[in-house]
Amino acid sequence: MDALLILGGLLLILAGLVWLVMRAFATSLLWGWASFLPPFTLLYVLRHWRSARPALALAGLGFIPLVVGLTLLASHDAQRLEAILSLKWLKPEVQVPAELAIDLRGELNGRPFAPQQAELLDGVLSLREGQDFFAQSELIIRLPKVDKGPVRVDVLPADEGVLPEVEISWLLPEQELPEARRLSRGYTLHLDLQPLAPNKLVGDFHLVLPPQFKTTLSGRLELYRNGLRYQDGTVDRAFDSVDTISHVIEDYLERRFATRQVQLQPIGNLNFPLQSVDLNVQAQISGELQQLPIMLEKLDKRGWQVVADSFAPLPSVLTPPVAEKLAPAAAAAPERVSRPLDRRIRFSLEGLLRSPNRYQNLSMRAATERGNTAEGRFQGIDHDGRVILRQRMSGQGEVSYSLLPEEIVRIELLEP
Template sequence: MADWLVVVGVSMAVMATVGLIRQAAWRGHSLVLFILPVAGLQQVQENWEAYGRLALLRVAGLAITLAGLGLMYVDYRENATIPSMPGQVVSGAANITSSPFVRSSEAALLMARGEGHPLTGRLHGTDLTTPQATLVNGVLTVHQGNGVLPELSVSLLLNWSAEAIRERRTLLVSPWEEQAPEVHLSWTPAGQQYPETRIISNGYRLDLALAPRDPGGFSGTIQLVLPDEKNSYLVGDFTARTNHLRYRNGKVDAAFDHPDTLAWVAEQYLQTQFPAGVLQNVDVENVILRRAAGEGRVEVRLIRSDGASERRQLGLEKTPVGWAVTPGSMTGGRQPPPEPPVQPEPVKPRGPATSEPLTDLLALAPLTGTELTVRESSGRERTGVLTRVASDRLWLRLALGAGNAEIAVDGAHIDSLGSRDGRRWQVATPTISDTPPPARPGDDPVAPETPYQALLGRQVRVTTGDGKTQEGRLQAVEGGRITLTVPVGAGTVEYFHALPDIVSMEAVR
């Protein structure tokens, strides 16, 4: 393009000059005045009708020539910034934007000093002090800052799926390569709320290696030199996570506002609600984060070791120490699609209802998933689906409002049970003995009555050793533990706390 502008401009200037000389010879004027660009200006002004159009044509030709020469100079400066090795031909140099810093001895010295050390560098003129790395959706990002939008970040669009990296993988990019992964350099200018981003398509230098470290991350090493005006670079070893969790001092920052944080908090909470080995996997299906309101909701699918699965919903709230599950917010959530109906076997007539003696609650394990009616010694009845059984209690899933809730029923309070097909069981002996064994010589004396007995039936606030608090009505104090009743929807859920775990208990009203 620049070459054509020069040719056209020179041609126009020559043709206009020849025309001016011919007009001057025909009118008997001096020819020397029109050979020099400015000398004949007065002569043109006095005889504008004869020389005006040709003079304008010559000025236009000179202007086009200068524009073409300027474009040629710009192209030369851009091509000169890409150094090439002796005997090497750089292809596509006109489309590559680089800087002398990329191939300078200063950059080489920085790379040599940082090799084998923790990740460090400089992005847009600011040194990195606490960098973190993630590999999410095929993008490797190194960022710094505790906000949702990082203060500094550089992202490499590798298109590498974390699941597909099963062995060490490397990538080398030279400054003269045209088909290189895009690099996004972002920074937040002073006084602004949102970051600015520069997209770099080529002209940079990269030496990257990644290897699987554990199910949640990769170990890697990087040498990256960018051709920006601030001489940005990265060098060193790092650990890349496959989620957006933020870490402080090697621990997850539960105060970081991100759906991945809520999912992690919910998964940690569920692991504490089931005995060890019961849960095989926890799949997070949906996360709703309301950052302005400081609340959220997580829907998960639980897969047990016996192959059974169920869905749960948990409400979360923002506390001074970070995100936490709201007490009493866990419900049954959306249930799995129903299986094809199976024709039930005909029920044989049993005659008048009779009760079978039941001495061990574990005998009810084959009835998991069956609807039962539990009658307590106080006369209260609960009807729900049996979800699990232990030696001293059982769990029922009840329909509450528009959802479900799971409650635990203490075996010591059960009088009888019944099923929909007419079978009944009478609890012959309670799971927890009401009569203590006789004292033997050398045994410790019986502990005195706990002071919590005075709070029975009142609304209390319980603080446990892990710093958590819970409010509810104190239902019972026996068997080395307390029972709290917490309202949930249209019903209530019972929670149990061992006495040694309780730090304090006080009446709230």
């Protein structure tokens, strides 16, 4: 309704202006040509008011539906009205450079198909056209087995056995949900994709479905093989994906425990968009399985990061632990093997952060840079990276200390 009122008002205003020019030509040829220029048009209205009055009245009537239409539009879609009044639609649209070099020619369900997104995740190759939640057109190929290297698949219509499943879907303007078709044989498929650093595949793609599906696609294809995106050779932490979150957590754990031997267990699916994530992750750290609470937040400029992450970057070459250097000496003295291990020897804050489970519930004393002393039993590392000590007081009470590693100037293990 609002669009009809706005359009009707504009048409009345235009008709009034045309009528005004016709009136000017009826007065004289000179006034007619002069009325095309706004200053002379105003002069004509002032000099020949009786002749110009009907045309101005018609143009004035056009402002009534125009104002009503704009008011209705502002009441239920203010952003659309702002876009109209800003006149940005008059500027030529700037073409954003494509992330992927996709050069495919063909059609899907009888309509031209030009995908902008392509990826191969967990054996599922998908090509999407459109940026909305439901793609305008989409092709999905579920591959039985995908290796980490090149991907080569050749299927003919007469082939039998376990073959890739092909699914096509499309969304027409009058539809709310897309339509989909699936088939597992009777088609032609050729894939020859080679790895392209850091996380892409590129190569030839050729697909022909049976005639009733009206789908053929052929050309060169470039696609992502995981959920990471890169900028200037580094991972883009602002991109929302499970792989980005996993990368941030692994980097944090490597710096927190000063080791590159970190293997994160799958964290499951996340419903993006999100601004913060609270997870309880499991990871193999130096061969030891640990469960850690981790909270992440997304910042405007830095992207995803772990809350209260203050650990320094790892050096390019890590020096081997002291225990590994002394292993030959320990082997040369077998008489000491039977003795109980005294964990107070070579105990340090770095070792505590690297293997907190090894010192769980042992008595410790820590001195801070402010001169305070905290003594109690070690309860672990919280999600902010703080050292937790708990001391039982007389009676039923107890006191808990939460210390940041950078605040601790000296820490002692009080029992073996």
